[in-house]
Amino acid sequence: MTRPDHIDSLRNDGLREVATIGAGHAATALSQLTDRRIMIAVPEVRTTTSAEVGELLAGLGDHVAVVSMRMLGDLTGRALLAFGEGDAAQLCDLILRREVGPPRALGELEQSGLKEVGNIVCSAYLTALSNFMGMMLLPSVPSLTMGPVAGALTDTMLPTEEGGDPVFCVDTTFRGGGADTTLLGAFLLMPDHASIRAILEAMRLD
Amino acid sequence: MAQRILICDDAIFMRTMIADILTGAGYEVAGEAESGLQAVERYKALAPDLVTMDIVMPDMGGIDAVKAIIAHDPNAKILMCSAMGQQQLVVEAVQAGAKDFVVKPFQPARVIEAVQRLLG
Numbered sequence: 609m610t611r612p613d614h615i616d617s618l619r620n621d622g623l624r625e626v627a628t629i630g631a632g633h634a635a636t637a638l639s640q641l642t643d644r645r646i647m648i649a650v651p652e653v654r655t656t657t658s659a660e661v662g663e664l665l666a667g668l669g670d671h672v673a674v675v676s677m678r679m680l681g682d683l684t685g686r687a688l689l690a691f692g693e694g695d696a697a698q699l700c701d702l703i704l705r706r707e708v709g710p711p712r713a714l715g716e717l718e719q720s721g722l723k724e725v726g727n728i729v730c731s732a733y734l735t736a737l738s739n740f741m742g743m744m745l746l747p748s749v750p751s752l753t754m755g756p757v758a759g760a761l762t763d764t765m766l767p768t769e770e771g772g773d774p775v776f777c778v779d780t781t782f783r784g785g786g787a788d789t790t791l792l793g794a795f796l797l798m799p800d801h802a803s804i805r806a807i808l809e810a811m812r813l814d
Numbered sequence: 815m816a817q818r819i820l821i822c823d824d825a826i827f828m829r830t831m832i833a834d835i836l837t838g839a840g841y842e843v844a845g846e847a848e849s850g851l852q853a854v855e856r857y858k859a860l861a862p863d864l865v866t867m868d869i870v871m872p873d874m875g876g877i878d879a880v881k882a883i884i885a886h887d888p889n890a891k892i893l894m895c896s897a898m899g900q901q902q903l904v905v906e907a908v909q910a911g912a913k914d915f916v917v918k919p920f921q922p923a924r925v926i927e928a929v930q931r932l933l934g
Contacts, residue, residue, distance in 0.1 A: 637897075637918075637919055640919040640921075641919045703827070704827075716826060717826060717827055717830065718827075720825045720826040720827035720828075721825075721827035723825060723827075724825040724827045724828050724918075727825070727870065727897055728897040728918050728919055730897075731870075731896075731897030731898050731899075731918075732897065732899075734898075734900075735897075735898060735899050735900050738900045738902075739900070739901070744900065744902050744903075745900070746870065746898065747870060747898075748870070749824060749870060749871065749872050
C-alpha cells in the first residue's frame with residue numbers, strides 16, 4: 609500500500625491539484641455564504657502528526673472553533689474547518705446578515721450556523737473531488753468544538769491509524785473579508801491511508 | 815390561504831434561513847423537522863403542500879425520508895435543499911421522488927423560483 613511518507617513529487621503535485629480544485633469550490637461556497645471575497649492559498653500536501661495539526665490550528669489563534677466531519681463513501685477520512693474564535697464570531701455575523709460587531713458569545717443559532725458553514729464548505733470541496741475523480745463522497749453530520757487549541761482538537765477528529773501517526777493532510781488557508789472584516793480559516797482534509805491510494809489510482813498516478 | 819411548507823434540515827441556522835425566505839414570499843411554515851424520521855412523522859401529521867428536504871441528517875437521511883414520504887403520499891411535492899450537489903445524489907433523489915434540487919449555499923430567489931414552480 610502507498611504509505612504517506614512515500615509520496616513522490618509527481619503524486620504530491622497530483623494531490624495538490626485535486627486539493628486546489630476542491631478548495632476553489634469551497635471558497636466559492638464560503639464567498640456566497642458571507643457575501644465577501646474569499647481567496648485561497650495554494651494547498652499544502654503533507655504528512656504530519658496530530659501535534660503538528662494542533663500547531664497549524666494554533667496559527668489561527670489561541671482559541672479556535674473547529675467544525676469536524678467524517679468523509680464517507682468511496683473515500684474515507686476526516687475533514688476539519690477551523691477559524692480563530694474572533695473570526696468565527698465575525699463569520700456568524702456575516703452569515704446571519706448582521707452588522708459585524710465585537711466578538712460575542714456564540715448561541716445555539718450561531719453554533720448551528722458555523723456547523724452549517726462547515727457542512728457547506730466541506731460538501732463543495734467533496735463535490736468537486738467527486739466530479740473530478742468519478743467517486744461518491746459524503747460528509748457526515750458536522751460537530752463543533754470551541755476553546756483553546758489543545759482542547760478543541762480531539763483525537764476523534766484525526767484519522768485512526770496504526771500507531772496514531774503520521775497523519776496525511778491536505779490543508780488550505782482561506783483569507784477573506786471586506787472593509788469591516790478579515791477572516792482567516794483553514795480547511796484540512798485527512799484521507800485514511802487506503803483512500804490515498806484510491807485517489808492516486810483515480811488520477812492514474814499509482 | 816397561504817400554502818404550507820414543511821422544512822426539514824438538521825441545522826436550526828438553515829431552517830431559520832429557509833423559513834425567512836419562505837415567509838418573506840408569502841408562504842406559511844407548516845412545521846420543521848430536524849431528522850429524516852421526524853420529517854416523515856411531521857409530513858403524515860401536517861400534510862403540507864410542499865417539503866424542503868436536506869440530505870445529510872441524523873437518524874434517517876433525506877433520500878430515505880423522501881422514499882418514505884412518497885410511499886405514504888405518491889403526490890408529495892419535495893424540494894431537495896442540500897450542500898451535496900453531486901450528480902449521482904441528484905439522480906438518486908429524483909428517482910426517490912423528489913421534484914427538484916437546490917444546492918446550498920443558495921440565493922433566496924432560487925428557492926422561491928423552485929417552490930413557485932412546484933406549487934404552480
